[in-house]
Amino acid sequence: xxxxxxxxxxxxxxxxxxxxxxxxxxxxxxxxxxxxxxxxxxxxxxxxxxx
Numbered sequence: 125x126x127x128x129x130x131x132x133x134x135x136x137x138x139x140x141x142x143x144x145x146x147x148x149x150x151x152x153x154x155x156x157x158x159x160x161x162x163x164x165x166x167x168x169x170x171x172x173x174x175x
Contacts, residue, residue, distance in 0.1 A: 135161040 128141045139159045146157050 135163045 125142060125145070128138050128145070131138065131141075133141070139161050142159045143157075
């Protein structure tokens with residue numbers, strides 16, 4: 125998962141990659157999973173983008 129998060133892909137692409145990775149595992153005890161990734165920008169980053 126760390127490789128996926130560091131890939132530079134969009135959060136949507138990262139979430140989809142994590143789901144594909146989980147679905148590829150053959151684990152009969154796995155019955156449910158969720159992925160929640162947030163893209164949070166700080167005010168400082170927002171101000172920098174305005175320049």
